Amino acid sequence: MFLKQLQYLREIERYKSFSKAASACGVSQPALSRAIRQLEDELGIVIIDRKKKVFGVTNEGARVLKWAHDILKSISELRNEVSVTRQAIAGHVKIGVIPTAVHIVPLLLEAVQARCGDFASEVSVLPNGTLIDKLVSKELDIGIMYYDQCPQAKAFEVRTLYAEQQVLAASRTFQLPEGEDISWDAASRLPLALLTREMRCRQLVDVGFQTAGAEPTIRRETNSLELIHAEVMEGKVATILPILSFPLRVPPPGRLRMLRLPGFSPGAVGIVRLSEQITSEFASDVWDIALNTNFQDNIDSLCKPRPVPPTA
Template identity: 85%
Template sequence: MFLKQLQYLREIERHKSFSKAATACGVSQPALSRAIRLLEDELGVIIIDRKKKVFGITDDGARVLKWAHDILRGVSELRHEVSVTKQAIAGIVKIGVIPTAVHIVPILLEAVQERCGDFASEVHVLPNGSIIEKLVSKDLDIGIMYYDQCPQAKAFQVRTLYAEQQVLAASRSFRLPEGDDISWEAASRLPLALLTKEMRCRQLVDIGFQTAGVEPMIRLETSSLELIHAQVMIGKVAAILPISSFPLRVPPPGRLKIQRLPGFSPGAVGVVRLSEQAIPEFVSDVWDSVMKTRLQDDLDLLCKPVTASGRRL
């Protein structure tokens, strides 16, 4: 029961709410409250200040929380060690990646495989803020996210992976201007599917339209890349997305028109980890493999025009 109580406590701190923590843990609120009361009785301290109208952790509670994080992290690392030993693999790496960079992950994992041999991975698709939180709590080993969204602190080590290139993608049913590029003005006249405004990628697109002084014709806003891809493929809308959000190894030659949108500073996607002296050897090997992987060539290839035979120039 002790580990469960620490897990409950961690979720209470994260959500600042007993009811939300109970939902996250899959238990009833009374059951979670009883478990915390029992933990307080066992330790002989008050963890949650229930007298305040606003949720609060006592000073003793803050010390307990620190130990809770350390214990739970140690248990997680022990389970990983046991799993690695049982599976006879090089290690397990936990990666967080923003949605628009998902398609670069297979290329990076392949590079790790070539360097380290057989291994296991956990890949979580998350927004920038969640990646930082999980790096700090050591629920992730490595993050792949927008470079400028990482706190400029010595606690983090950040390296650039590639400069993001925004492109307009449309089916052959759309008549687009000739050439490899399309202006923001021309793009604004097409029915568009865009990611939602809280996503950094969309914010960069909005900057592009604002800089050009035009208002886009938006027909779909969603957080789902899969939905945007589906709508584009059936010819309902065009989309503006980073080229990295399209499959890099299996592009659909001839099925989509892809044109670059020049004229503003692109976002930079980087790889992030905590700056700690004691980094597990396998995680260090994964980091080195990622650093040596060239992604820009694969991304540039997708921007090249396709001939009638389906070959890229």
């Protein structure tokens, strides 16, 4: 039995397609199919139910898949352990995070560094579905995502990290009200760039406008935070996003104003992992550090107005 066969099997389960799995693995579909046939012959069982029009695995195949995930996870941990030993570092952790929570990661990693010393990490920015899949396949140790999007099942352990703070952000080219707040009605009259409707962040924004009885002026819809940031900084549009989704260290003070929207129902961002998974001691330490780090104070401080530098 070769590790490549188990990797192929994992990707087939993920994509529910031989052709997509082959593309993800960088091999031809015939080569991938042949490898799975060889694995089935070696084990003396049928793993993939090829009689059904819809992809499925047999009962025996489901057990093989579980072993495949465990074996591949163990191999990954072994490689990480060897790397940790060679580099003389505290450990290695794999974290997945949704795009709108990406700036929580530096805060977490700083807290881990302060507690544990030098360490290695892999951070993947992923949509909810992919993040969950990678937790299930044990390719991630920890996921950070909207709490209400986390799987509420015994197989997962879920905890809340912080309440999200969404703000309206615009450059100084727009005339915005003085103070720290803006009404939903005033926000609706600005040309807005928003995330697409399937994203949880956008759904919360839509609820805010609907509750206020306001119809937003939408000029851009995209799943790219980078595009929204670029257009906002160019002064073409305003936006409503979680404050932690902005490249906070990039805009100089005064270039961007951020105003709170009264009555906004914030989403809760949570941390999730497989409850049954035997993680490394270091990954468990990172989990505990995340739960004991006060992210809320950092978010609240970011929502305060930033001073405008004096003009020459």
